[in-house]
Amino acid sequence: MTSPTTAIRTEALSRSFDGRLALDGLDLEVASGEVLALLGPNGAGKTTTVRLLNGVLRPDRGAATVLGLDSTEDGDEVRRRTGVLTENAGLDDRLTARENLEFAARIRGFGAAEAARRVDDQLERFAMGDQADLPTAGFSTGQRKRLALARALLHDPEILFLDEPTSGLDPTATRDVTNLIGTLARQHGRTVVLATHFLGEAGRIADRMAVLDHGRLRAIGRPDDLAAELWDGIPADIDLGRPATSSVLGLIAAVDGVIHHEVRATGTTINVRDRAAFARVLHTLSTQDVDVFGANLRRASMEDVYFALENSFATEREPAT
Amino acid sequence: MTLAVSRRRGRRTPVDWPVVWSIVRRDLTAVRRSKGVVIPMLLVPTLLMIVLPLVIGIAARRVSGPTTSISFLDAIPDRLAEPIAALPPQEQLLTLVLGFLLAPLFLIVPLMVSAVIAADAFAGEKERRTMETLLHLPITDRDLFLAKLLTGMVPALAVSWGGFAAFTVVANAVSWSYVDGLIVPNQLWLVMIFWVAPAVALLGLGIMVRVSARSQTSQEANQLGGAVILPLIFLTVGQSTGLLLVDLSVGLAVGATVWVLAGLLVWRGARQFTRDRIASTT
Numbered sequence: 001m002t003s004p005t006t007a008i009r010t011e012a013l014s015r016s017f018d019g020r021l022a023l024d025g026l027d028l029e030v031a032s033g034e035v036l037a038l039l040g041p042n043g044a045g046k047t048t049t050v051r052l053l054n055g056v057l058r059p060d061r062g063a064a065t066v067l068g069l070d071s072t073e074d075g076d077e078v079r080r081r082t083g084v085l086t087e088n089a090g091l092d093d094r095l096t097a098r099e100n101l102e103f104a105a106r107i108r109g110f111g112a113a114e115a116a117r118r119v120d121d122q123l124e125r126f127a128m129g130d131q132a133d134l135p136t137a138g139f140s141t142g143q144r145k146r147l148a149l150a151r152a153l154l155h156d157p158e159i160l161f162l163d164e165p166t167s168g169l170d171p172t173a174t175r176d177v178t179n180l181i182g183t184l185a186r187q188h189g190r191t192v193v194l195a196t197h198f199l200g201e202a203g204r205i206a207d208r209m210a211v212l213d214h215g216r217l218r219a220i221g222r223p224d225d226l227a228a229e230l231w232d233g234i235p236a237d238i239d240l241g242r243p244a245t246s247s248v249l250g251l252i253a254a255v256d257g258v259i260h261h262e263v264r265a266t267g268t269t270i271n272v273r274d275r276a277a278f279a280r281v282l283h284t285l286s287t288q289d290v291d292v293f294g295a296n297l298r299r300a301s302m303e304d305v306y307f308a309l310e311n312s313f314a315t316e317r318e319p320a321t
Numbered sequence: 322m323t324l325a326v327s328r329r330r331g332r333r334t335p336v337d338w339p340v341v342w343s344i345v346r347r348d349l350t351a352v353r354r355s356k357g358v359v360i361p362m363l364l365v366p367t368l369l370m371i372v373l374p375l376v377i378g379i380a381a382r383r384v385s386g387p388t389t390s391i392s393f394l395d396a397i398p399d400r401l402a403e404p405i406a407a408l409p410p411q412e413q414l415l416t417l418v419l420g421f422l423l424a425p426l427f428l429i430v431p432l433m434v435s436a437v438i439a440a441d442a443f444a445g446e447k448e449r450r451t452m453e454t455l456l457h458l459p460i461t462d463r464d465l466f467l468a469k470l471l472t473g474m475v476p477a478l479a480v481s482w483g484g485f486a487a488f489t490v491v492a493n494a495v496s497w498s499y500v501d502g503l504i505v506p507n508q509l510w511l512v513m514i515f516w517v518a519p520a521v522a523l524l525g526l527g528i529m530v531r532v533s534a535r536s537q538t539s540q541e542a543n544q545l546g547g548a549v550i551l552p553l554i555f556l557t558v559g560q561s562t563g564l565l566l567v568d569l570s571v572g573l574a575v576g577a578t579v580w581v582l583a584g585l586l587v588w589r590g591a592r593q594f595t596r597d598r599i600a601s602t603t
C-alpha cells in the first residue's frame with residue numbers, strides 16, 4: 001500500500017516502441033511536495049516516463065501509481081489532479097491566449113464564470129495580461145512556455161509534470177521560469193517532476209535527481225549523497241588566475257589527502273579527503289610562493305554529479321576507448 | 322493483464338457532454354479562422370446550391386420547343402417521366418433538373434464539408450502539435466472521439482441544410498412564373514437531405530479518421546482523403562442518379578447502405594482511437 005506521503009510510485013515500469021525499449025523497468029518513488037529532477041540526454045526516456053505517469057501511454061510491463069491511483073486504470077482521475085507542461089507548448093495558434101486557457105479550464109470542468117476568473121488570474125500572475133486577446137501565433141518561445149505553464153496550473157494541480165520547461169528560452173527567460181517553478185514548489189508544496197536534458201538552473205530547485213540513460217534509471221538521490229558515492233571526498237576550486245602549471249599540480253598532488261586534481265582555465269579543481277587536507281594544500285601553495293586569488297571548498301552541485309555520471313555511462317558503453 | 326482490460330471495458334462512464342461540446346466549440350472557432358478550410362467549404366455549396374439553379378433557371382427561359390428535355394425524359398423511368406412529359410417545355414426542364422437530377426449531385430456538399438473538417442480535426446491537431454495537450458487533459462478517449470465526430474458532423478449538416486434552404490428559395494424563384502406551386506422540397510429531396518446526406522457526412526468522417534491516422538499533416542490527409550473520396554463522389558452521384566429516380570424506396574435503401582458502411586468505418590476508427598495509439602504516433 002502506498003503511504004499518503006507518497007505522490008508517485010512506479011514498479012518495473014516499462015514501455016517499448018517498435019520492439020525497442022524506451023523505458024526499462026523504472027522503479028521510482030516521489031514524496032509528496034518533493035521536486036524531482038528527471039535528467040538524461042535526448043532519447044533517455046523522460047517524456048515517455050511523463051506520459052506513462054499521466055496515463056497517456058500504457059505500460060507494456062509494470063505499473064505506475066499516482067496519488068494512490070493506477071495511471072492506466074484511473075487515467076482521467078489522475079489527469080484531473082495533475083498539470084503538464086509538454087515539451088512543445090501545444091497552443092492552438094488560431095486562438096488567442098485567453099481562448100487557449102479557457103478551453104483547458106472548461107475541459108477541467110469549470111463553469112464559464114469560474115473559468116474566466118481563473119484564466120484572468122493566471123494571465124495576471126504570468127504577466128500575460130496585455131497579450132491575453134492576441135492570437136498565440138505571434139508569441140515568442142518564452143511567452144508560449146509561460147502561457148502553457150499558466151494553463152498547467154489553472155486547476156491547482158497536486159502534481160506538476162514539466163517536460164523541458166526551459167528549452168529554447170534565453171537566459172533571462174530561463175531564470176524567470178526556473179524561479180517561478182521554485183516558488184510554486186516551495187510556497188504551494190506541490191510535487192514537481194522536472195524532466196530535462198539541460199540542467200541549467202534546474203539543479204537549484206530540485207531536491208533529488210534521477211538520471212535516466214537509454215531507458216534505464218542509473219542513479220537517484222540527493223546530489224550530495226550521489227557525490228559521496230561517485231567520488232570519495234569533497235571538490236574544491238583554487239583560483240590561480242591562469243591554468244595550473246604541471247609544477248603546481250605536482251605540488252598539490254604530493255599533499256596528503258588529495259584524491260584527484262584537474263586543470264581549469266583559472267587554476268585547478270581538486271578533490272580532498274577532508275577539510276584538513278584542503279588547508280594543507282593552501283599552506284603548501286603559499287609556502288611555495290604560488291599566488292592564490294581564491295579558494296573554495298564546495299558542496300557537489302547537481303551539475304557536477306550529472307556530468308560525472310554521464311561520463312561513467314559513456315565509459316561503460318565504450319570500454320575499449 | 323487480461324483482467325485489467327476486462328475491468329476497464331466493464332466500467333462505463335457516461336458521456337461528459339459539457340466537455341464534448343467545449344471541444345466542438347473550440348474546434349469550430351479555430352476552423353472558422355482558417356481561410357484554407359472555410360473557403361472551399363463555402364465555395365462548392367455556393368456553386369451547387371445557388372449559382373447552378375440560377376443558371377438553369379436562366380437557361381430554361383430560352384427553351385422554346387420540347388426537344389431538349391425529351392432526351393432527358395427518355396433516360397428516366399416511365400413512371401416518373403410520364404407526369405413530367407405532360408407539362409409544358411420550360412416546366413419540364415425545371416422540374417426535371419431542379420427537382421430530380423440535382424438531388425444526387427448535392428451529396429458532394431456533406432461529403433466534402435465533413436471530410437475537410439475531419440482532416441483538420443484529426444490530422445491537423447497532430448500537425449499543430451496540440452493533440453498531446455488534449456491527451457493530458459481529463460477526457461475519456463471515447464468523449465474525445467465523439468467530440469471530433471461532432472466537429473465534422475455539425476458543420477456538414479449546417480452547410481447542407483442551410484445550402485438546401487438557399488437552393489429551395491432560388492429554385493422556386495427562378496421557376497415561379499413557369500411552374501404552378503413549388504418544385505422543391507419534394508419527396509426525393511427530403512430523403513436526400515434528411516436521410517442520405519447525414520449518412521454521407523458520416524462516411525466522409527469515417528474515411529478521414531482512417532486516413533488521418535496515417536498522415537502527419539492535414540494537407541497530407543486531404544490529399545489521401547481526396548484520392549478515396551473523389552471516386553466515391555462520382556460513384557455515389559452516378560449510381561444514385563439512376564437508382565434514386567427508379568423509386569423512393571431505393572433512395573431509402575441507398576441511404577441505409579451508406580449508414581451501415583459509415584457506421585462500420587466509424588466504429589473501427591473509434592476502436593483504434595486510443596490515447597496510447599495516438600501518443601505513439603505523435
Ligand SMILES: Nc1ncnc2c1ncn2[C@@H]1O[C@H](COP(=O)(O)OP(=O)(O)O)[C@@H](O)[C@H]1O
Nearest residue numbers: 017022041042043044045046047048600601602
Ligand atoms: N512514439 C514513439 N515511437 C517510436 N519511438 C519512440 C516514441 N516515443 C519515444 N520513442 C523512443 O523512445 C526513446 C525515449 O524517448 P523519449 O521518452 O522521448 O526521450 P526523452 O524525452 O528523454 O528525450 C527514444 O529512443 C525515442 O526515439
Ligand SMILES: [Mg+2]
Nearest residue numbers: 046047087163
Ligand atoms: Mg523528451
